[in-house]
Amino acid sequence: MSNPSTVDLNSLEPQQLVEFRKSIDQEINHFTQSLQALQTAQSKLRECISSINNLEKSSSDDLLIPLTSSLYLPGKSIKKNEFLVDIGTGYFVEKSAKDAKQVYDYKITKLNDDGRKLKDILVQKNEILNSVNLVLRKKMIEYESQQEAAAEQQKVSA
Amino acid sequence: MAEAKQQFESLSLEFNQQQNSLNELITARSQLETQFQENKIVLTEFESLNEDSKIYKLTGPILLPQDYSEAKMNVSKRIEFIEGEISRVETKISDEEKAMEATRQKLLAIRAQMA
Numbered sequence: 001m002s003n004p005s006t007v008d009l010n011s012l013e014p015q016q017l018v019e020f021r022k023s024i025d026q027e028i029n030h031f032t033q034s035l036q037a038l039q040t041a042q043s044k045l046r047e048c049i050s051s052i053n054n055l056e057k058s059s060s061d062d063l064l065i066p067l068t069s070s071l072y073l074p075g076k077s078i079k080k081n082e083f084l085v086d087i088g089t090g091y092f093v094e095k096s097a098k099d100a101k102q103v104y105d106y107k108i109t110k111l112n113d114d115g116r117k118l119k120d121i122l123v124q125k126n127e128i129l130n131s132v133n134l135v136l137r138k139k140m141i142e143y144e145s146q147q148e149a150a151a152e153q154q155k156v157s158a
Numbered sequence: 159m160a161e162a163k164q165q166f167e168s169l170s171l172e173f174n175q176q177q178n179s180l181n182e183l184i185t186a187r188s189q190l191e192t193q194f195q196e197n198k199i200v201l202t203e204f205e206s207l208n209e210d211s212k213i214y215k216l217t218g219p220i221l222l223p224q225d226y227s228e229a230k231m232n233v234s235k236r237i238e239f240i241e242g243e244i245s246r247v248e249t250k251i252s253d254e255e256k257a258m259e260a261t262r263q264k265l266l267a268i269r270a271q272m273a
Contacts, residue, residue: 087203088196089236090216091229103203 009135014143017136024129031122038115045104045111052097055080166268173261180254187247194240197233204230 064072083100084092095103213229214221
């Protein structure tokens with residue numbers, strides 16, 4: 001569970017190295033997925049901002065209200081400067097266009113920060129993976145040459 | 159010898175079970191963490207609002223208006239509750255880890271006997 005911070009990779013058995021590589025692979029997968037999730041969330045937030053901008057820019061009050069994804073009703077917006085913003089866990093707050101955009105901007109920057117952190121971790125993990133692979137390959141070569149040497153000796157003694 | 163083997167098998171079964179329940183606990187822990195973070199975001203959002211802001215709570219399919227102070231209190235309560243849950247799950251995790259370690263030691267001892 002809790003790996004001490006410094007373990008010499010060279011001191012590990014090949015089997016242990018393979019296990020270690022598997023767990024790193026899993027971690028990398030997990031982090032890549034998280035990164036993708038962050039990026040989708042960001043693009044959704046950007047859509048919210050552009051929707052607000054579009055509504056502000058448009059001169060007419062007409063809009064189509066979606067009843068289902070394929071059925072729309074013509075409608076008119078009464079207020080163009082008041083939005084209900086989902087701030088999470090089921091709470092919605094009434095906000096002006098400016099404040100609403102601020103909320104989304106804040107979330108986007110936060111996600112950017114998190115994404116950067118995730119990328120750093122991914123780089124680190126990939127480095128570890130590379131060094132594990134390197135050591136593993138070296139071990140394999142050593143093992144093979146040992147096997148050959150043993151075979152040679154057997155031949156000689158036989 | 160046969161007895162040791164039987165013991166070894168039942169112990170390794172126990173070890174697997176412990177591993178499974180540990181995994182479940184870890185999933186629960188990460189779910190709690192997600193909830194905790196989400197609620198914290200909501201609370202910081204509430205901090206930046208004032209008494210006059212109109213707040214609605216999604217209840218089933220409808221939005222019900224809710225008082226600022228009430229909403230804020232609810233979220234703070236929820237954060238407290240989640241923190242409690244997190245520490246509860248964490249003690250469970252460390253207990254399970256200890257139990258696993260104990261089983262592992264027993265397994266090793268029996269394996270040494272059998273060899």
